[in-house]
Amino acid sequence: MIHLVCGSTGAGKTTYAGRLSRQLGAMHLSIDDWMVTLFSPDMPQPLDWAWIGERVARCERQIAATALQLGRIGVASILDLGLLRSDDRRRIAALAAEAGLAVHLHFLDVDPVERWRRVGTRNAEKGETFRLTVTRAMFDFIETIWQPPDADEMAALNGVRVTLQD
Numbered sequence: 001m002i003h004l005v006c007g008s009t010g011a012g013k014t015t016y017a018g019r020l021s022r023q024l025g026a027m028h029l030s031i032d033d034w035m036v037t038l039f040s041p042d043m044p045q046p047l048d049w050a051w052i053g054e055r056v057a058r059c060e061r062q063i064a065a066t067a068l069q070l071g072r073i074g075v076a077s078i079l080d081l082g083l084l085r086s087d088d089r090r091r092i093a094a095l096a097a098e099a100g101l102a103v104h105l106h107f108l109d110v111d112p113v114e115r116w117r118r119v120g121t122r123n124a125e126k127g128e129t130f131r132l133t134v135t136r137a138m139f140d141f142i143e144t145i146w147q148p149p150d151a152d153e154m155a156a157l158n159g160v161r162v163t164l165q166d
Helices: 013-024 031-042 049-072 086-098 112-125 136-145 151-156
Strands: 002-006 027-030 077-082 103-108 160-162
Touching (some): 002 013, 002 049, 031 049, 031 077, 112 136
Parallel strands (some): 027 077
16 A cells, blocks of 8 residues: 655644554655655755756655565555646556556645744754755745645545544
8 A cells, every 4th residue: 555645834744644654554665755765865946946846856856766675575665756746646656557556546625824834833943754945935846836726636636525623
């Protein structure tokens, strides 16, 4: 089983994925951990979205390959990749289906005002799920590419809508 956790910035994906990982005994694979560890020291300033996007795509491909390998040996995975666009979610689901693995989509549905509040708190507190400071410009950019799953996608990917309370 591969669990896909999707939601926009500040929805609580990493918190939720961590809880789900402990609950299910599944491997939590987080794009933020990979990006910060592998590329943060080399990140250009000012931010270059093309540079970031290429590296995100590389990490997503490797994380998906790792999840498929884990699935083949009977270990469930939780992909905490953001999965901002429908085509990204469907692409990973297709890879899982080709490997004979089931997919379960977890959609963290949180209002943008609340998400920005959470981001501000996370930026200030730098707690357990903090990986990098998310600026308002970064948040707003992500909002332009975020595509919440529709009813058809939720049905196709065995989706569940999740709301997290702080």
